[in-house]
Each structure stands twice: as structure tokens, then as C-alpha cells.
Amino acid sequence: MNKKPQRRIAMLLIAPSKYDDQGFVHRYLKGVITTASLSTVAMLTDQALVRSTFQRDKVTVKTFEDSIYWQKLSIAWFYWIWRICCLWYSCRRIKIKLIVGLVGVQSHQFPRAVDLIHLWQKRGAICVIGGSHVTGSITAMLDGLKDRGNGPIPCPHQMPPEIQSLQKEGVIIFHGEAEPHPNGTDAWQQCLRDILDGQPQVLYRGGQPDITNAPLPALTGPAIKYFSRRLVPLNESRGCPFHCKFCSVITIQGRLIRCRRPSIVLDYFRQLCDRYGRARVFITGDNFARNKYRQQILAGLSDLRRQGLRITFMIQADIDACLQDETLLPQLAAAGCNMIFFGVESLNQQNLLAAGKKHNVGRDLSTLCAKCHQHNIIVHAAYMIGFPFDTPQSVQQDIDQLMAFGADHVSFYIRGPIPGSEDWINLICSGQNFDPDMNNYDSFHCVTDHDLRMSRQECEATFQAAWRHFYRIPNMIKARQRFTDRSIRWGLLLVHLWYWWSVKVEHSHPMLSGFYRFRSYRDRRPNARPLSFGRYLIQEIWRHLRYLGYGLAAFYTFQQVELETECSLTEKKIAVTGQLRGIGDWFMRTFGEHMSRRWLNDFWLGYARNRWRLLHPLVGIRWHIKMLPYAITEIVYTIRFAWMLRQIIKVVRA
Known part of the structure; x- marks a missing residue:
């Protein structure tokens, strides 16, 4: 044989x-x-x-x-x-x-x-x-x-x-x-x-198999050690019941929501706590609020937290479901939910109707945001640019409304015909012109002129302006002031830093990027424009030098966000603002518990207004001497915030 x-x-x-x-x-x-x-x-x-x-x-x-x-x-x-x-x-x-x-x-x-x-x-x-x-x-x-x-x-x-x-x-x-x-x-x-x-x-x-009894994968050390946060994805359900024309989820996963048994989900949380000491999870099902087992899952997670297990998670949900069920948000908060991702997409009712997202029409987003904040839940909104009734002016007005409603964190996307979506197949069958390069279908590029009141260039410019407009220092401070839990504020600080860095430095959507990029000369796209090795080296040297500059800019930008947020929440905020009132006041502001950059920024603005007069032997020397205590404070604040940032990262990642 x-x-x-x-x-x-x-x-x-x-x-x-x-x-x-x-x-x-x-x-x-x-x-x-x-x-x-x-x-x-x-x-x-x-x-x-x-x-x-x-x-x-x-x-x-x-x-x-x-x-x-x-x-x-x-x-x-x-x-x-x-x-x-x-x-x-x-x-x-x-x-x-x-x-x-x-x-x-x-x-x-x-x-x-x-x-x-x-x-x-x-x-x-x-x-x-x-x-x-x-x-x-x-x-x-x-x-x-x-x-x-x-x-x-x-x-x-x-x-x-x-x-x-x-x-x-x-x-x-x-x-x-x-x-x-x-x-x-x-x-x-x-x-x-x-x-x-x-x-x-x-x-x-x-x-599309039944996943009721489908096991979840065990994440080993190598699977997550290359990532900045131990945020573990958990797919507790698949499918979506709605009819959005721009979305391919209902094509890929179906309109019937298929859910895993609660015991499998709860065991997964327990295993993460046993392995890593805590569970920090992104529940990736497209609409946890519509999960038929959500009550059992939330009750089970609440029990695990009462037993001393450290559990936090974020979910995706639709606005309508969270507004209809008054008990949902309290249950989510008790179970450890600290962020909800809402598909807002647009505040223009005509855009929502044209996109088939009728379940968002007429919904009170302001009330929903206020209820989430009562339970220390961050509101993460998705907003799409490029709908038929969008203009640069209307998009900015919508973003102002989002900020007024209380959205703490926004992900912007350029609406494009995602392969598999209804929009995409309609474009193909109608013979419309769109970008044939699939590499550009990353929601960061405009790939079609169809149904646009803007040119592709205007659409992309509006998209970039939206990021800059929302992630300004005053708005990031205002978002963090809404939360009484300091760990939530720290987590939101790092999320804002990640988004600010991804868009400004990496020129990539935050959901697709990471920290500190490496570019390999030998691993380029075969049809890319030719680039000499010498030019590549010059680009790389300059790019890495820019990292240093952007790193300093990010450090002092988010130093101001953190210091002004914490200062505004203390009863002593008046004592650490305004003009200096002597050596004792300077010492208290520099080495005291509460720090503020407002008085420092006011001085440096006044200092900079002198411009060429700073070179005058009499006028300049007076300003240079006056500048010394402020410069010392800058050094002390830099050291203190560097230590604080290290502690924030340590606490958030723990």
C-alpha cells in the first residue's frame, strides 16, 4: 500500500x-x-x-x-x-x-x-x-x-x-x-x-451564513502589538435594514441583521480582560441599537463591570433608534460605552431624501447629543460631502450646526460611488464618467462629477476646509468641556490629536492612517511616475524634518487644548488668567496646580507686534528683559505638559 x-x-x-x-x-x-x-x-x-x-x-x-x-x-x-x-x-x-x-x-x-x-x-x-x-x-x-x-x-x-x-x-x-x-x-x-x-x-x-454560534478569533500579542492603542474590533452582528444609496454594506452583508449569541460576545470581553487586564473594544456591527440581543449583551457587560472588570467600548448606531428608546443610553453607559458613531451624513433634508436615508429626516440631533453627554458618551458623527444639494457655503453652515448641536468628534468623507452600492451600479449602467482608478476610492478623493454642484477640485477643497474648520482649538476645547469624567476628556484629546495629525501631516483619512510613515523606494506602484533615487532621498530627508516641525506644532496646539480645558473647569480659572500681578502671581501660575496659556499667548502676541522695534537698543532691551519670566514659564510648561502627556497616554492605553 x-x-x-x-x-x-x-x-x-x-x-x-x-x-x-x-x-x-x-x-x-x-x-x-x-x-x-x-x-x-x-x-x-x-x-x-x-x-x-x-x-x-x-x-x-x-x-x-x-x-x-x-x-x-x-x-x-x-x-x-x-x-x-x-x-x-x-x-x-x-x-x-x-x-x-x-x-x-x-x-x-x-x-x-x-x-x-x-x-x-x-x-x-x-x-x-x-x-x-x-x-x-x-x-x-x-x-x-x-x-x-x-x-x-x-x-x-x-x-x-x-x-x-x-x-x-x-x-x-x-x-x-x-x-x-x-x-x-x-x-x-x-x-x-x-x-x-x-x-x-x-x-x-x-x-451570508448564520453567525449565531460563530466563534470570535483570539487576538494574540503579535496581532495588536504594532498598533498604538489596544482597541480590539468585535463583529457582533452583520447587516443593515436601511436603503442608503451610497452604502455597500447592504449589498455585502444583506439587510437582515444577523447576530452572534450574547454568551459568545460576553466571553470575548471576559477573555480580553483575562489576557490584557482590561477590554477596550470597537463593536463593528453597523447598528448595535438594532441588535436583537442588545439587552442581554448590555446587561451582561454591566454585570462584568460590577465584578470589577475594566470594560469600555464604542458602537455604531442610528439616530432614530437612540431617540426612540429612552432606556438605551443609560444602559450603554452602565455597560461601559464611551463613544457612539452616528451616520449623520448631512443636515440638509433634501440630501438625505436623495440618498435614501429617510430615517434621518427630521431627527433632533441636538437632543440626542445632550442626552449622550449626560451619560459621558462621546458623540462621533459621520458627515459626507458631495451630495446633490451641497455647496461650499452649505457645508460650512452644516458644520457650524454640528458644533452647535454638540458633536464632539466628526469624521468627514467625500461621497463617492462605492463599488457595490446603488449609486455605483446606476453610474455604470448610465455610462457616466468616473475615476477608473480604484486607489482613489478612499473617501479622500472626489471620483465623479455626477450630481455635484461643485467641481471635483471644489469638492476636495471643501472637504479639506471642513477638517480645518471643525478641528480648531476653540472647538476642541468646547467639546472636552462637556465631560465631567477626566478619563473621557483625556481619551478625546488623543482622538483629536490622531485626527489632526492624520489629515494635516499624513494627508490621509484617520481611519486609514497611522503614526510615523515610512516610504520604500523599491515598493512603489508599478505605474507610478518615475522618480530618481536622489530626488527620493531629498524628499525623504525633508519629509522627516517636517515631522519634527509638525510634532512641535501638535505638541503646543494640544498643550493649549488640554490646559485651557482643565483651567476652564476649575474654580481658580480667574486667578491664572489676565495680566501678571507680581512675582508671587508668576510663581503660582508657573508652578501651581492649574496652568493656562491664555496670559502667555497674550504676551507673545504683544511681543510680536513690536517686530523691528525689538532691534532698537532701548525699546528692544526693555521687551527682552520683560520676556524672561514668560520664557521660563514656557520651558516649565513644556516639561510639565510632556510629563502630563506621557501620563495621559499611559492611562488611556492601560
């Missing part, structure tokens, strides 16, 4: 990054939040490979975040280890097979994913790709969108051209979700089994 040869199977799962406008990969020293689908697919792959292989086969599964600098080095290390293993095992008559999976690929990541596929195919790997772009575009273009409340939707009933191109190159396409169905159907396991047998199909469909 012939024994089947022993095999060694290496599975490399990659969450791709994206390219910037110069063709460099977005890659950072520290990321912000780990990719949820990467750890989920890794867990499902482990289970599927164990069931699909012989007992004597050796299976290795590795995950990599393409956007993390140290992970890039790990990929190179993995490749050379694999090459050495190939040589070693070939001498021992052991077959080795390398499978590379591109996981959770969104539209703006698709070009980078394709380039990674070409790279690994040259190295002998069998490549599989899946994610929201694959699922959304195939569903909209090939299958057709159904169960919509906005009337009939056209469909060409053909495979998207970029997917066809990959299929011709031998890439395996995985459509839908990878979890097994309750009836035993497991498309991901079948896909891996066919690959190992050497007979893979070109397309696999995972569908």
Missing part, C-alpha cells in the same frame, strides 16, 4: 494597504486599529486546513498587515524562510505548498492587492482574494441588487472587468463570507481542499 506523501502547507494571509498619490505604499510605524477580518479568516483557515489535510501534514498560517512597517520586514523574513524550507524539504521528498490570501480587500486597497498577487505568483504561490470590493462588485454587476426600497435597479449581469482579469491570471475569487453555514456547507474549507488537491475553481461563494 502506497503512503500518501507528507506535505508542508504554508498559508500567508495579507491585509493589503493602499498607495498614495505618488505611488508609495501607506505604511506606518504604528497602526491605529487591527484589521478585524484578518484575525477572523486566520482562525477559520486554521480550522479548515486541519480538517482538509492529513494528520502527518504540517500546516503554518501567518498573518500580515501590509500597512505596518515591521510587518513588511516580517513578510520578507517569511519569504526567505519559505525558500529555505523548499530546498530542505525537496531533499526529503516532502511536498511544500504556499497559499497567499488577500483578506478583507476594500476598493481603495484593490490595486495594491493586485500588485501583491502578481508579486507572490512570481514566487510560485497560489493566490486567493476576497473582501468587500470583490463581494460588492460581483453582487451588483453580476447578480443584481434586490430587496431595495428605492425602486428597480439596473444590472448588466456580467463579471466586473477587474475580477475577470484576475480570473484569467489564475487567481481564485472568494465571494461572500468565510464562516461555515449551519447545514455544514463550508465554502472556505472547500476552497482550501480544492487548492491542496490541485483542482481549484475560479469562483467560490460563501454567501
